[in-house]
Every structure is written in structure tokens, then in C-alpha cells.
Amino acid sequence: MTKLDGQVAIITGGTQGIGEGASEVFCEAGAKVVIWDVLDGQPTAARITEQGGEIFFQKVDITQRSQVETAVAEIMTRYGRIDILINNAGIIRDKSFLKMTDEEWHSVLNVNLSGAFNTCKVVVPIMREAKYGRIINTSSINGTMGAFGQTNYAATKAGIVGFTKSLARETGKYGITVNAVAPGFIKSEMSDSMPKKVIDAGIAMIPVGRIGTAHDIGHAYLFLASKEAGFVTAFTLHVNGGALAI
Numbered sequence: 001m002t003k004l005d006g007q008v009a010i011i012t013g014g015t016q017g018i019g020e021g022a023s024e025v026f027c028e029a030g031a032k033v034v035i036w037d038v039l040d041g042q043p044t045a046a047r048i049t050e051q052g053g054e055i056f057f058q059k060v061d062i063t064q065r066s067q068v069e070t071a072v073a074e075i076m077t078r079y080g081r082i083d084i085l086i087n088n089a090g091i092i093r094d095k096s097f098l099k100m101t102d103e104e105w106h107s108v109l110n111v112n113l114s115g116a117f118n119t120c121k122v123v124v125p126i127m128r129e130a131k132y133g134r135i136i137n138t139s140s141i142n143g144t145m146g147a148f149g150q151t152n153y154a155a156t157k158a159g160i161v162g163f164t165k166s167l168a169r170e171t172g173k174y175g176i177t178v179n180a181v182a183p184g185f186i187k188s189e190m191s192d193s194m195p196k197k198v199i200d201a202g203i204a205m206i207p208v209g210r211i212g213t214a215h216d217i218g219h220a221y222l223f224l225a226s227k228e229a230g231f232v233t234a235f236t237l238h239v240n241g242g243a244l245a246i
């Protein structure tokens with residue numbers, strides 16, 4: 001298994017769903033994990049600590065740059081390094097286009113796109129100084145395919161791919177790789193909120209015949225976060241059970 005011993009990883013949206021599974025995977029790999037979330041991540045951190053992981057929670061709204069700056073300063077005081085940033089936090093506010101409000105449009109852009117901009121703004125200078133870093137952003141199968149009711153969400157998930165490719169071009173010379181993972185249909189609080197018929201229709205489209213797990217995505221994050229993936233950058237790794245062949 002890939003080892004991240006001694007490395008410090010921030011995982012945004014790590015309280016539940018994919019981020020929680022990824023936090024477990026990264027702790028198992030020996031990383032010191034910091035969860036950022038607007039929800040209370042203490043129970044998640046306590047549970048993973050009980051399993052032997054080194055993890056702590058900071059309440060951070062990634063749309064607020066000042067909160068990101070404060071949290072990063074605390075991490076630097078505590079550990080003195082940030083090796084890995086997983087921009088996993090995301091929201092949906094699904095509505096067909098004609099019914100979508102400006103608030104539903106802007107809130108999704110704010111979290112899914114501007115949130116990653118904010119975290120990178122604060123963390124990239126630290127990685128550049130260290131001449132090492134691994135940044136993984138979270139796209140979605142729907143950023144490539146589009147989806148009914150998701151003009152806002154799909155725009156952000158396609159946008160994050162362009163952001164990833166561009167930032168990778170700028171940071172490669174500092175030893176920083178920037179990649180994206182595009183999950184397919186994954187079991188989480190986000191997917192649990194969907195109607196059953198949507199879930200069943202989704203699974204019917206997946207050649208491997210099952211919904212994905214948070215750990216499936218956590219291991220994709222882990223590969224891209226590893227030292228061994230140093231020649232992989234500006235790439236989007238699709239993890240969708242074959243639902244979309246790129």
C-alpha cells in the first residue's frame with residue numbers, strides 16, 4: 001500500500017461521505033489528516049482516532065478566505081508542513097434551469113469553484129516554498145456528461161478540470177502536481193438524498209453493477225497524492241465503474 005508516513009493532508013468536506021472515507025484511507029496510509037468542514041467533524045475525527053489514525057478537525061468554511069488563512073496558520077504551527085490538499089467539499093442545489101434561482105447558481109459556484117480557489121490561494125505558497133505538493137480537486141462524471149437539473153453543479157465540475165489543468169501548468173516547476181478525480185455514482189449523504197428511481201437508474205448504467213464507495217474514491221485520491229505519482233499532473237482520473245468511458 002502507498003505510504004504517506006509523516007505527511008500532512010488537508011481534506012475538505014471530510015466530515016461525511018467521500019471525504020470521511022478518504023480520511024480513513026489517508027490515516028491508514030500514515031498521513032496526519034486535517035478535516036475542514038462547515039459541519040461538526042469532531043465525531044468523525046474521534047472515531048478515526050480510535051482506529052489509530054492521526055487526525056484533527058477544524059471548522060472551516062472554504063468560501064471564507066480568512067477562515068482558510070487562520071486554519072492554515074494553525075496547521076503550520078502544529079506540524080510545520082502541508083504536503084497534500086484534497087479539495088473534496090462540494091454541494092448540490094439541483095433545479096431545472098428555468099426554475100434555478102440566482103442564489104442556487106451562485107452558492108454552488110461559491111463552494112465548488114471559489115472554495116478550491118481559496119484553499120489553493122493559501123496553500124500553494126507553502127507548497128512552493130517546500131518545493132513539494134500534491135493537490136487533488138474533485139470533479140464529477142456530470143461535469144463531463146451534464147445532468148438534468150445540474151447546470152450549476154456541472155458547470156463547476158467542468159470548471160474545476162480547467163482550473164486543475166491551468167494550475168498544474170503554473171506549479172509543476174515547484175514540484176507541485178495538480179490533478180482531479182471525477183467520481184461517478186458514489187454512495188454518500190449527497191447521493192442518499194436522491195430519489196430511489198434516480199439511484200436505481202444510475203446503478204443500471206454502471207458496467208461493474210454497483211454504486212461506488214467512498215473508499216473507491218479515497219484510494220484514487222491516495223494514488224494521486226503519493227510521491228510515486230510525481231509524473232502525473234494536469235490529469236483527471238475518472239472513477240465511475242465504467243459508466244462513462246473517456
Ligand SMILES: NC(=O)c1ccc[n+]([C@@H]2O[C@H](COP(=O)([O-])OP(=O)(O)OC[C@H]3O[C@@H](n4cnc5c(N)ncnc54)[C@H](O)[C@@H]3O)[C@@H](O)[C@H]2O)c1
Pocket residue numbers: 012013014015016017018019036037038039060061062063087088089090091111115138139140141142182183184185186187188189190191
Ligand atoms: N456522491 C457522489 O455520487 C459524487 C459524484 C461525483 C462527485 N462527487 C463530489 O465528491 C465530493 C464529495 O461529495 P459527497 O458525495 O461526499 O458529498 P457530501 O455532501 O456527503 O459531503 C460534502 C461535504 O462537504 C462539506 N461542505 C459543504 N460546503 C462546505 C464549505 N463551504 N466549506 C467546507 N466544507 C463544506 C459538507 O458539509 C459535507 O461534509 C463533492 O465535491 C461532490 O461534488 C460526489
